[in-house]
Amino acid sequence: MKVTSADVAREANVSRATVSYVLNDTPHQKIPEPTRQRVLDAARRLGYTPSAAARTLRRGRSDVVLLILPTWPIGHVVGEMIEVTTNELARHGLTLVTHQLPTGKRSFSSLWRTVSPAAVVLADTTHTEEHAAIRDAGIPVSFALLDDSPGREGALTSAQVQIGRMQVEHLVAAGHSVIGYASPDDARLDSFALPRLEGVRIACEERVLEPPEVRTIALSSVQATAIAAWRNRRDPVTAVCAYNDEVALAVLAAAREAGVQVPDDLAVIGVDDIPVAKFAQPPLTTIKIGQRAMAEHIAASVVCALEGKQPPPYAGTESKVTVVRSSA
Known part of the structure; x- marks a missing residue:
């Protein structure tokens, strides 16, 4: 049987109104501290839980x-x-x-x-x-x-742009100057993917690099054609910013399929630091985001x-x- 405020009132030897005032912390009601503590102790002993519906009605x-x-x-x-x-x-x-x-x-x-x-x-x-x-x-x-x-x-928009910038900063510091971007093939992710790509573009422009070569990477099959497109340019892409770690793992798989060595021929950086990133072959460099x-x-x-x-x-x-x- 559910414990009610009436049960708490009997246990504490006070009125139901006093129980209500104490448990709801009603302002402008002067309840002596010993009485207030007695009500709280009684409610705790009985395992009383206020009705969510009643609380909603009372507070609106x-x-x-x-x-x-x-x-x-x-x-x-x-x-x-x-x-x-x-x-x-x-x-x-x-x-x-x-x-x-x-x-x-x-x-x-x-x-x-x-x-x-x-x-x-x-x-x-x-x-x-x-x-x-x-x-x-x-x-x-x-x-x-x-x-x-x-x-x-x-709040999240500016964070996504900064993520893209950080990816480029790391790759440029490692000596890369021709950058690719691996975009997801899921339009539901555009709210995250497009600002990240914008961050990559901004960082490239600030360093007087050409815009990133963007390729869409599906997770449903090995994307060796994307690797070929990056590598067969007159100035081959030497590093790829992936939308996230899952896309980065797909790029790593495609590179293995195409016989491209990572990171010697093509460096790859992801985002999120998902638990399996450290177990990738080779282990994945990534941007870890604290929430x-x-x-x-x-x-x-x-x-x-x-x-x-x-x-x-x-x-x-x-x-x-x-x-x-x-x-x-």
Whole structure:
């Protein structure tokens, strides 16, 4: 049988109103400290859990934060961001619920209207009308991670550009001057892949290098034709920036198929430092991204909004480290 507030009141020998005031930390109610502690101890002994539905009705919202994701493949980095954000919000008594929109579906109004969340975190800006409706409903946070609107660059957008720049910086420092870019063949990844490619282009331009030779790499088969295209130029590509480690592993496989030696003939650098990167042949050089700063920023933005404060600006200080191995 479920323990109720009435059971807690009997156990603590107080009224149900006093139990409600204590457990809900109701402001402007002067409850003596011994009484408050007695209620808390009784609730703990009985294993009392407040009703989520009642709490939602009382506050006009739940303790849920909705994270709305597009149809991105949930890879290593996005998965880590979700995990760390979940833990950060839990420290503030908030529960992160992640919802990935089905392919072709743009609206999620029935979800947020049913849940009545404390906040909604939007991953990109493809749902402008939904964004406005959420704000009109008085939900205090609608925060885009990937935002290419003028003057509103999302927290992740600048990070992706910097990743591409770091790849080129490492390759140039190793003596390479003709760079290729291995792009994924999944359009769902464009929000990440295009800014990373832009970072590679910017870094090449800053060093007066020709633009990167871009080739799309499918993960469904060995891509030896891409290797041939890079290597058969008048000025052969000697180093490749891959969109991520999975694409980099496909480039390594294609190089083996084509008899191209890595890194002697072609250096390869990935992104993410997925667990198998160190076991590649040769072990993969990559950019490792820490998600804690991003998660802390999301959590701080939500909490500040709920407290009526201005969300902090994103400092863009998430950890990005070049992990040097044998491939580049």
